Amino acid sequence: MRINRRKFLKAGGAATLVMGVLPVAQALAEKRQSGEAADVKWGLAVDLRACWEHQQAGCRECMDACHYEHNVPVGQGSKEEIKWIWSAPFKEVFPELEGVWEEDLANSAALALCNHCDNPPCVRVCPTKATFQTKTGITVMDYHRCIGCRYCMAGCPYGARSFNFRDPRPFIDKANPSYPTREKGVVEKCNLCAERLADGLKPLCVDVCPHGVLYFGNLKDPQSEISRVLKDRFSLQRKAELGTRPKVYYLL
């Protein structure tokens, strides 16, 4: 068989077309698959006013439990503080609402934690993919990969990421043997208790809250506790105008 110029060009064109279309088709197929798998999207809600009142009465149950469970070092001073779940004045948690609220509310204690954004800037800036989003929408870290560049800290608008400037171990009073610590030179953050979610448990802060002011559940399930409470009550998200789409809600 003789191949003339015309046949050769046609075959070449067809091959180029197939090579170009195949990867796109594969990517689309993958996206569809992962879309089907992701029927769970975890969210958390804080009853702002009730939590504030109990914090005024000295309640620190969720923070203490979280810090023990995850071997979070405590007491390194405010500049080197490691934050998983913490308390901050309302005006710092919601700075964009300045002037809207009365003075007493501005200084009231609001609970803060990683917002597990649907569109997390920390994940986008991480050069090693140490920070990534799970299929269930939680932003977690693989400390094995963290190189301590702190891009994520610059990227996070909520201050939910902390760098280990020092070896954290001397600052851990009582260690939990079933969870690792971190080491000097890595960033760390709240993982929404991914290790407990894997076993079908709720995050520890929600479980230990003695006043039931934290709500947790699947945002994609209209019957879940969180979906119902979000439907019933007015809620705020931190700095929602930035487009990070936080999945931690503050109920008013």
Next chain:
Amino acid sequence: MYNGSKVLVGLGLFFLIVTVPFWLGFGTEELAPELDLDTPAIAQLADKKCIEPTGVMREEHMQLLEQWRDQAVRMGNRYYEASDGTVYQASLQNTCLDCHSNKSDFCDRCHDYGKVSPDCWTCHLDPEGMEL
């Protein structure tokens, strides 16, 4: 050869210096370490076996641990099905160290002998060093 004797002496010295680790260790015998399997958790096991056959564990535990790390941390799959069908939690601290609670007499003996220093323990806690 110009300066032949000096060159040969220099070559001889060079050979001696390069091979000095062999000469220093000559005649001494470094015994392979005995691993200590005598921990309370292992003593209580009815069937004293690790999650995979001993030979596999000895040769491939590092690959297994890396596989566990990737599947647990990145895929969120925190359970491992062993070749005999038993399901274990894929966790260094909660599975391996539950039985091998004697890191210094188990992990470290071989690692020291082989001059390898895995950096697991900068983050992962072993029950012996729990006082931090």
